[in-house]
Amino acid sequence: MPEDSYWSTKLAGISARRNHGNRSFEEWEKKTLVPWNRSTGYRETEYENSSGISLKPVYNSEDLSSDYEKKQLGMPGEYPYTRGVYPNMYRGRKWTMRMFSGFGTPEDTNRRLKYLIEHGESGLSIAFDMPTLYGYDCDNPRSHGEVGKCGVNVTSLRDMEVIFDGIDLSRVSTSMTINAPAIVLLAMYLAVARKQGVPFEKVAGTVQADILKEYIAQKEWMYPPEAHLRIIRDMMTYCTENVPKWNYISISGYHIREAGSSAVQELAFTLADGFHYVEMGKETGLDVDDFAPRLSFFFNSSINFFEEIAKMRAARRIWATVLKEKYGARSEKAMLLRFHSQTSGYTLTWQQPLNNIVRTTIEAMAAVLGGTQSLHTNSYDEAMALPSEDAVRVALRTQQIISDESGIPDVIDPLGGSYFLEWLTDEMEERAYRYFEEIEKVGGILQAVKKGYIQKEIAATSYRRQTRIEEGKEIMVGVNKYSVADEKPLRILKISRKAQKAQLDRIREVKSERNEKRVRETLEELENAMRDESVNIMPYVINAVEAYSTLEEISNVGRKVFGGWKEPVIV
């Protein structure tokens, strides 16, 4: 099994280069530290980060291998890209401050998008409500109470037409945070472009479409994993040929982390998902140099400052190395790990909410020092609800202060060369490779997910963390330390139920106006296409949405052909 041994070979190499003693540290410890500690001692008995990596009191050059700077570190914009994907990084272009939003009716979202465009934004980012994310229409009884709540509701093409009314799709790029039904939403977007007379070659944007992390963490799926992967494959192939500016998968660690993983687990599981998509593309016959540049990443930036920075640097190094060595990428673009990041929702507390501004600042700084390409900062009131406008403004200003006042972006990878950070980057890299080897033993990431292995690893970490918080070993300020008795209730955003009524009215209208015969035809054709592995379903989905078949009607074809999915027992 020559392919199988890649991870083991890699690990052996890493461990050979890293496992050497540190004589000067040991001498210092014996001569200076131990005698000192006899009188004062440490505050804690153990020092470790969120990944359970135990930390020494200090690091020096002997913690790195002798050729570290040349082999592992390199320079910005050069392989293995530890220091950044571009040679000039933020001196050339600052990270994109991409604040994720979406709410209420398509009209509400259309107004918001136009407002953002007027203020110079060209990168739109859309959040959908829960029914849309799970492929249910607004008039399904399950959707009651949820329409327009966590994002905008899209039930038919008509909604997409309203969202982008008066917006020229050849001049904007749109990021849609959608996974299980991604192909339907993309088809609707393309249908709007066609109506506007915009050729597909000019259509730019992203769908998240990272279905593996749905089974791992966010739990928004419709069919069994293989069915979703086949659909993603169809989308990849179709876009590579017809929609060259579309990024079809945003491989996401964010949700894995929020679901309770450690930083190392986020790193390892996200990259393992990414490798699976690369293998899928190669198996389909696509050239890795053609499609890998359209894969991007999405990481969490949490509160353990150095750990997050190390994670992002390690991610770049691993991706470049594996794409080159294991998957045969030749073009530089195919090796670059570009990523969006978001500060951690989990670290926010509803107690003393203004403290969240400080947490978000630390996390945002970590993302910038980690070399992110774009960033969303959470608002201080988000532990309880969607953010109010005032809170969103502070969150955006946080990024602007880092960007324009702090001087942090002026020098590339300013922490590079820090003994501790480099050691930690190395350590996280090694631990990620250990997971890759383990996942391979379980039978690959798809099997690991189907068996619940990954989910169990995360649940164990999450429980351990909660236990440590209960025991006071991990501190959340305002929660298990420095709490106050009389918390003033926070004024939070209320979402009206207007959206639900408006959407119900609209879908009734759409259904009364559309050609039912055409709807049935397109859905039947789609069903036939779905039943034949060798057929690419993308054109059939476009036909169906253009006939105003609804999101749920289209999704139900898949539910009929592929069936549903019940997750393995996790706890």
Next chain:
Amino acid sequence: MAVGKSQSLFRDKPVKVLLAKPGIDGHDRGMFVLARAFRDAGMDVLYAGLLPTPEEVVDTAVNEDVDVIALSLLNGAHLVVFKKVADLMRSRGIDDIAIVGGGTIPEPDRPKLEKIGVSGNFGPGTPLSVIIEHVTERAAQARKKKMGE
């Protein structure tokens, strides 16, 4: 802290609790933490899986003869969805199963939920011991009703 078995009420049959996330919501981190914590506390724990309908939740609770249904939602739909569960219980005349809630539940919503019979309504950061104590208390009430007290 095996409170689930400590009281004589639960000596033969420990507290039985059904964890459920009805409605459309995949935030299950808290559920999994609670499942382990309840189990460590000696309770018998069931998980309703993802996206059960309120009907499915009530059916499971009845079929499994649980003491408590523990509902969790982090998507803002708790007022609508928890109420559906509570209404179903009432319409079927079930009063020997307690309902407790949790999730991202803003303070002003808590009395509204209490009123329809959903107690607890714990927000983020609540110590596990507080939740376990409350569930045990509600389970004791439910168990006494089951035993016709």
